[in-house]
Amino acid sequence: MIQPDGVRVKIPASTANLGPGFDTLGMALSLYAWIEMKEAEQTVFHLYGDEMQGIPRDKSNLLYQVAQQVFERAGVQVPELEISMYSDIPLTRGLGSSATAIVGALAAANALIGSPLSKAELFDMATGIEDHPDNVGASLYGGIITAIWDGVHAECIRFDPPEDLEVLVVVPDFELQTSEARKVLPDYISRKDAVYNVSRASFLVGALASGRMDLIGNAMSDRLHQPYRAPLIPGMTRILEEAGNHGALGVALSGAGPTLLALVDRQQSRKNELEAFLLNTMRAEGINASAKWLLPDVEGVVEISGMPSRSFMDMVKGK
Numbered sequence: 435m436i437q438p439d440g441v442r443v444k445i446p447a448s449t450a451n452l453g454p455g456f457d458t459l460g461m462a463l464s465l466y467a468w469i470e471m472k473e474a475e476q477t478v479f480h481l482y483g484d485e486m487q488g489i490p491r492d493k494s495n496l497l498y499q500v501a502q503q504v505f506e507r508a509g510v511q512v513p514e515l516e517i518s519m520y521s522d523i524p525l526t527r528g529l530g531s532s533a534t535a536i537v538g539a540l541a542a543a544n545a546l547i548g549s550p551l552s553k554a555e556l557f558d559m560a561t562g563i564e565d566h567p568d569n570v571g572a573s574l575y576g577g578i579i580t581a582i583w584d585g586v587h588a589e590c591i592r593f594d595p596p597e598d599l600e601v602l603v604v605v606p607d608f609e610l611q612t613s614e615a616r617k618v619l620p621d622y623i624s625r626k627d628a629v630y631n632v633s634r635a636s637f638l639v640g641a642l643a644s645g646r647m648d649l650i651g652n653a654m655s656d657r658l659h660q661p662y663r664a665p666l667i668p669g670m671t672r673i674l675e676e677a678g679n680h681g682a683l684g685v686a687l688s689g690a691g692p693t694l695l696a697l698v699d700r701q702q703s704r705k706n707e708l709e710a711f712l713l714n715t716m717r718a719e720g721i722n723a724s725a726k727w728l729l730p731d732v733e734g735v736v737e738i739s740g741m742p743s744r745s746f747m748d749m750v751k752g753k
């Protein structure tokens with residue numbers, strides 16, 4: 435029942451909220467992590483790449499802990515594991531690195547024992563661990579997801595992003611833990627602000643699902659989290675206000691930040707201008723940042739089969 439050669443999965447990064455859809459909307463992105471998981475005599479970790487620095491290499495590691503939850507739920511014992519991971523996803527920057535690790539570990543552990551758990555069960559477990567469904571739903575299902583969570587079950591509707599949608603992310607060179615970026619949020623907001631957000635979030639889903647990219651801009655504004663988080667990210671307020679004048683369809687804080695995200699029509703020609711505006715605005719505030727042009731990922735987590743003779747890193751390099 436346990437796969438003798440182990441299993442390999444590829445998991446996309448994600449952006450959460452897309453402005454008004456706090457803890458609800460997510461989109462998978464073409465930036466990836468890879469995990470290999472095998473049964474072993476003694477637990478050992480091989481963590482590759484700059485983004486894995488500082489991640490624990492003992493049984494306290496999130497990947498190991500999450501895998502054990504799968505085995506427990508399935509009633510199977512696999513106490514010792516050999517786990518390899520490589521990631522291009524920056525840690526603690528608002529691109530869903532923790533969700534990627536959770537979804538990757540759930541999918542790999544489930545595949546290792548013959549896939550007894552359904553994707554819906556993995557979604558419930560992932561949301562329980564992360565505590566909100568937006569990033570994990572996107573990494574699990576790919577595309578754009580709109581999700582609900584009642585504390586036990588998560589449900590989502592997934593749809594394909596508009597065909598010409600491209601995504602610019604500008605990743606500042608400082609970290610911001612999600613837990614810290616949640617502490618600054620108020621427990622209560624006014625009815626006026628609640629209506630503002632419900633209307634924008636609903637309108638945004640309608641615009642994205644029907645391919646109306648011309649309507650995205652007005653729909654991406656938010657009063658639930660971004661105004662409170664803006665003081666943590668120098669340059670953010672100006673970028674949110676002015677990126678539309680430099681070719682962005684819409685702009686938002688990516689997840690809990692500090693990364694900023696602009697949605698762009700792939701057919702338009704002002705990409706250099708937009709990238710320079712975002713980078714220069716941050717630089718003027720003393721923040722170095724790097725820009726990445728990404729596409730939506732439409733597959734979500736996938737198992738990579740049939741290459742047990744290739745080393746893990748050869749597989750990653752072969753992409």
Ligand SMILES: Nc1ncnc2c1ncn2[C@@H]1O[C@H](COP(=O)(O)OP(=O)(O)OP(=O)(O)O)[C@@H](O)[C@H]1O
Nearest residue numbers: 496525526527528529530531532535611612689690
């Ligand atoms: N591969 C991994 N193995 C173990 N722990 C990880 C791994 N990847 C991420 N983490 C944990 O997740 C933390 C980052 O989670 P956090 O929610 O703060 O940021 P994020 O997921 O990158 O951004 P956001 O949730 O805003 O999109 C890291 O500090 C680390 O503790």
Ligand SMILES: N[C@@H](CCO)C(=O)O
Nearest residue numbers: 450456457612689690
């Ligand atoms: N919806 C979450 C995403 C970050 O994990 C937040 O904004 O805090």
